[in-house]
Amino acid sequence: MSGTMNITLKVWRQAGPTAPGGFEEYKAPGISPDMSFLEMLDVVNERLIEGGKDPIAFDHDCREGICGMCGLMINGSAHGPSKLTTTCQLHMRSFKDGDYITIEPWRAKAFPVLRDLVVDRGPLDRIIQAGGFVSVATGSPQDANALPIGKLEADEAMDAAACIGCGACVAACPNASVSLFTAAKISHLGLLPQGQPERYRRALHMVAQMDLEGFGGCTLFGECMEACPKGISIDFIKRMHGDYIWGAVTEKPEKVALGSG
Amino acid sequence: MKLDSKVPSGPVKDMWDKHRFEMKLVNPANKRKYHVIVVGSGLAGASAAASMSELGYNVSCFAYQDSPRRAHSIAAQGGINAAKNYRNDGDSIHRLFYDTVKGGDFRAREANVYRLAQVSVNIIDQCVAQGVPFAREYGGLLANRSFGGAQVSRTFYARGQTGQQLLLGAYQALEKEIARGGVKMYNRHEMLELVLVDGVARGIITRDMVTGAVEAHVADAVVLGTGGYGNVFYLSTNAKGCNVTATYRAYKKGAAFGNPCFTQIHPTCIPVAGDHQSKLTLMSESLRNDGRVWVPKRKEDCGKKPSEIAEEDRDYYLERKYPSFGNLSPRDISSRAAKEACDDGRGVGPGGRGVYLDFADAIKRLGAKEISERYGNLFEMYQRITDEDPYQVPMRIYPAVHYTMGGLWVDYNLMSTIPGLHVIGEANFSDHGANRLGASALMQGLADGYFVLPYTIGHYLASNKFEKVTADHPEFQAALEAVKTRTTRLLGVKGKRTVDSFHRELGKIMWEKCGMARNAAGLKQAIQEIPSLREEFWKNVNVPGSGGELNQSLEKAGRVADFMEFAELMCIDALHREESCGGHFREEYQEEGEAKRNDDQFCYVAAWEYAGDGQAPVLHKEPLEFENVHLATRSYK
Amino acid sequence: MRKFWDSSVGKKVVMGLTGLVLVGFVLGHMAGNLQVFMGMERYNAYAKLLQEDIIEITWAVRVALLVSVVLHVTAAWQLTRRSWDARPVAYALREAQVSTYASRTMRWGGIYLFLFLVLHLGQFTLGWTWLFPEYAKGAAYGNVVLAFGHPFWVAFYLVAMFFLLLHLFHGTWAVLRTLGLAKNAAEPLQRRLPLIIALVVTVGFSLVPLGVALGFVR
Incomplete structure (x- = not known):
């Protein structure tokens, strides 16, 4: 593709977590359609710095769609208009000359803005801490092939495990619910034999943590699945609910073992 | 400075067992009294932090993200090697060891590589136990594929996201330990200085990237798992934030830097599209299992559509030059061959810096469905970036900086020349010699973190007495002051040019003069140009904002400032090594276009010691002995 | 129990289970209503059956329904509050991508349905004469004919049925997923059975006021 385009940006600017924020408009002429969206922001930032202004802060790292660090609300949709695409993999050829692009940070009480378009996604780590793991310590587990796992089960677990933790599901959800993220991890581990012993306990603890962090509940709008750059299915939310219900029904009090040692 | 590799005596296959027995242990009740700092949370850092916490140590872990x-580590696509021999195709620990030493062009330490091959099998077991969803056969057993530079199928994979899945396994183990209280995690913290007390590593200085607070952290040992320095080239497949700061700061405090010029150029990346390019994207090497690499035989054909170039007018140069490995030739060889073809004027695509990776034959043979099953996500990624459909037209690829074999020098215990400073993963000068084989980086990161460091750090802690030190110690106060002064200096220049413009210029110098092919004249020129660029940087850089806030320009400025110094060290190392080996190709040293190693003079690890600003670094040599894999010319013909 | 009710998933499960009870009720109620087309005698006999002959069962059902409605509405209200709290700063621009109109109107539609429910009970069961002066006890058929002689009541009823259609279209689809029972689907947002249920119920109910208004029932 040849030729460049001129676009106008409307960007959320906020100096710090407690500072008031607001939108500012920037002209971005001479943008190549081969640029990624973040490269376009790089260009805008270079011009801002040269003009003596503060550049726009935004999170990014790998720029190949896997680290989950980037994430912007672009024209009202999380990660912008292309399906199955992170912000860093969105290219300017998805826009046209003269476009007016609104850029906002992820909005949720649980994701406070740190600066401009950068938010704190700490709650996602804390949800994993609540049970998103298999409790095995480094050591000498059995031989990897001693535990056969059907290809289809492994594939389905992989579908869930593909989550990159970007938070687009929260951003896109009208309820600011984190169900898709939480369900993806519960399902990844719950679908595998390694995850069975802790399966229901995990679901109970992770759901409790996501509520504690102040996310909204799931009403199955389906927006999360559409926004997810890895196409994670809301079927996993259903699975999380099933595990949660079974866990709640069969929950036993955790006893403290006495007399050991 | 004396380089003592501390390699145990005896036959290589018994060394690790023997050493594990000989190392001192820390009493379980005493472990929690020891505080270990881990910088970095990639495969090496996360696995080390989690494993040490599981053992009972008190761990702090730092990440800039x-x-x-x-x-x-999350971006690694292809897979992880392990000598499981599940395929019954002749693999063994010895063969993985042999392949890695040979693939590294005989510039790695045999003892370390053997240990790596030994623990590789444990890694797969450990990862499966954690719930890593590796690819499976219908029978439920693990699937394998072959990878560049190997003739056996020993690579385990999870679609094209193996690094992601392995990292998530380590991350989950880390989060488990954070929840338990064994690890304290510091996200969005950048290490800016290493602190030595009485010559021993006792802590670090960090900057909180949200508040700007500069803080001192005291510990009994420091572990760096801070990755590679490929971003010295500006354009690389590394993440934008990857940097040399932690290892370079340690170097300036006395840690020897090993083989800094050994850089891996990956052959299958998407070519540069324009000046705006901010990073390069790698296409997994696994594509070379089914794709055929070619360029037109005649320069005149380069402008034509690939479909208009007849079969007999195509030069499948890898198959022609290296018939036994063909398209699966090792990375350094494939990269150089691509460069040669393009230098010859036969490159394709904009700027003529690209070669075709063609799937037409594979699609004919296996069907588009099978190809999509194997590489679907990679094809989609390619199309998203280039707007071309690789099912219809061949991919265009070109080599790009991908991995750095060089890093801080470490002994068999993974300890640098600074007592207490351990270095793991890509950050150390590593087990890959002068060239890393595909799917071996993940293996090394996890081997170091899960199965080597947890033993050796105990030995270090049990063997030494630690005086109580607090952040009030003059060394910590001096380091804090130094970091603050440097920040003030960066912010105070208020010049005309942006940080990125300097970084781009540095990258251009490095890519042209210290990239895929190097020569003495170019390197000498680079050694002239870099200091003057550095001088301009400190006079004319414009870093907006202040130090007391989230300031991404300031973060970049600090990293680029270190790259500016480090680049010179790389060039000095490249200039001194008057031979071609692995990723280091000196144009003066070749035979019929193939790299010509000089084992008589350069069969050693070059470990550079910092001698003060403006002083030439001091070279120390760790001679390499090959008792098990005999020195031979690496041939893939 | 307390923990279950406090969790967002627990509340959704309560909404789902009570929703199922209410879906069962509307199906039965609709079938009963359609007897209006079988003449006054039949219809009044049906009303007598419910209100006199098996009154004990009727009361048991009423209590179950009342509990269901209370739980359904309470959980919905609390979850709505949580959602509003979860995003204190709204987006300047947000484009719905795949969510249905039905899913987005669950809350406002639900409020209308609740209002409708109260007035509907007042009109036909409790006999609030301030609301519906023509009400005559025991004359179920006559009440229906008189009520839907007023265009206002027809319109009020049909609007409620429109929201019921939307509510059931989303609710009957979502309930199986909320309870973790649905099968995996390539296109999980696609739904056929919920559309059929929603249409049957809505059309079935709407036939009664329309039948009166158009003169088929008099």
Whole structure:
């Protein structure tokens, strides 16, 4: 593709977590359609710095769609208009000359803005801490092939495990619910034999943590699945609910073992 | 400085067992009294932090991203090697060891490589136990594929996201330990200085990237798992934030830097599209299993559509030059062959810096469905970036900086020349010699973190007495002051040029003069140009904002400032090594276009010691002895 | 129990289970209503059956329904509050991508349905004469004919049925997923059975006021 385009940006600017924020408009002429969206922001930032202004802060790292660090609300949709695409993999050829692009940070009480378009996604780590793991310590587990796992089960677990933790599901959800993220991890581990012993306990603890962090509940709008750059299915939310219900029904009090040692 | 590799005596296959027995242990009740700092949360850092916490040590872990799960290990696509021999195709620990030493062009330490091959089998077991969803056969057993530079199928994979899945396994183990209280995690914290007390590593200085607070952290040992320095080239497949700062700061405090010029150029990346390019994207090497690499035989054909170039007018140069490995030739060889073809004027695509990777034959043979099953996500990624459909037209690829074999020098215990400073993963000068084989980086990161460091750090802690030190110690206060002064200096220049413009210029110098092919004249020129660029940087850089806030320009400025100094060290190392080996190709040293190693003079690890600003670094040599894999010319013909 | 009710998933499960009870009720109620087309005698006999002959069962059902409605509405209200709290700063621009109109109107539609429910009970069961002066006890058929002689009541009823259609279209689809029972689907947002249920119920109910208004029932 040849030729460049001129676009106008409307960007959320906020100096710090407690500072008031607001939108500012920037002209971005001479943008190549081969640029990624973040490269376009790089260009805008270079011009801002040269003009003596503060550049726009935004999170990014790998720029190949896997680290989950980037994430912007672009024209009202999380990660912008292309399906199955992170912000860093969105290219300017998805826009046209003269476009007016609104850029906002992820909005949720649980994701406070740190600066401009950068938010704190700490709650996602804390949800994993609540049970998103298999409790095995480094050591000498059995031989990897001693535990056969059907290809289809492994594939389905992989579908869930593909989550990159970007938070687009929260951003896109009208309820600011984190169900898709939480369900993806519960399902990844719950679908595998390694995850069975802790399966229901995990679901109970992770759901409790996501509520504690102040996310909204799931009403199955389906927006999360559409926004997810890895196409994670809301079927996993259903699975999380099933595990949660079974866990709640069969929950036993955790006893403290006495007399050991 | 004396380089003592501390390699145990005896036959290589018994060394690790023997050493494990000989190392001192820390009493379980005493472990929690020891505080270990781990910088970095990639495969090496996360696995080390989690494993040490499980043992009972008190661990602090630092990452510059907002979560440990984002470290760049996550981007590794292809897979992880292990000598499981599940395929019954002749693999063994010895063969993986042999392949790695040979693939590294005989510039790695045999003892370390053997240990790596030994623990590789444990890694797969450990990862499966954690719930890593590796690819499976219908029978439920693990699937394998072959990878560049190997003739056996020993690579385990999870679609094209193996690094992600392995990192998530380590990340989950880390989060488990954070929840238990064994690890304290510091996200969005950048290490800016290493602190030595009485010559021993006792802590670090960090900057909180949200508030700007500069803080001192005291510990009994420091572990760096801070990755590679490929971003010295500006354009690389590394994440934008990857940097040399932690290892370079340690170098300036006395840690020897090993083989800094050994850089891996990956052959299958998407070519540069324009000046705006901010990073390069790698296409997994696994594509070379089914794709055929070619360029037109005649320069005149380069402008034509690939479909208009007849079969007999195509030069499948890898198959022609290296018939036994063909398209699966090792990375350094494939990269150089691509460069030669393009230098010859037969490159394709904009700027003539590209070669075709063609799937037409594979699609004919296996069907588009099978190809999509194998590489679907890679094809989609390619199309998203280039707007071309690789099912219809061949991909265009070109080599790009991908991995750095060089790093801080470490002994068999993974300890640098600074007592207490341990270095793991890509950050150390590593087990890959002068060239890393595909799917071996993940293996090394996890081997170091899960199965080597947890033993050796105990030995270090049990063997030494630690005086109580607090952040009030004059060394910590001096380091804090130094960091603050440097920040003030960067912010105070208020010149005309942006940080990125300097970084781009540095990258251009490095790519042209210290890239895929190097020569003495170019390197000498680079050694002239870099200091003057550095001088201009400190006079004319414009870093907006202040130090007391989230300031991404300031973060970049600090990293680029270190790259500016480090680049010179790389060039000095490249200039001194008057031979071609692995990723280091000196144009003066070749035979019929193939790299010509000089084992008589250069069969050693070059470990550079910092001698003060403006002083030439001091070279120390660790001679390499090959008792098990005999020195031979590496041939893939 | 407390923990279950406090969790967002627990509340959704309560909404789902009570929703199922209410879906069962509307199906039965609709079938009963359609007897209006079988003449006054039949219809009044049906009303007598419910209100006199098996009154004990009727009361048991009423209590179950009342509990269901209370739980359904309470959980919905609390979850709505949580959602509003979860995003204190709204987006300047947000484009719905795949969510249905039905899913987005669950809350406002639900409020209308609740209002409708109260007035509907007042009109036909409790006999609030301030609301519906023509009400005559025991004359179920006559009440229906008189009520839907007023265009206002027809319109009020049909609007409620429109929201019921939307509510059931989303609710009957979502309930199986909320309870973790649905099968995996390539296109999980696609739904056929919920559309059929929603249409049957809505059309079935709407036939009664329309039948009166158009003169088929008099």
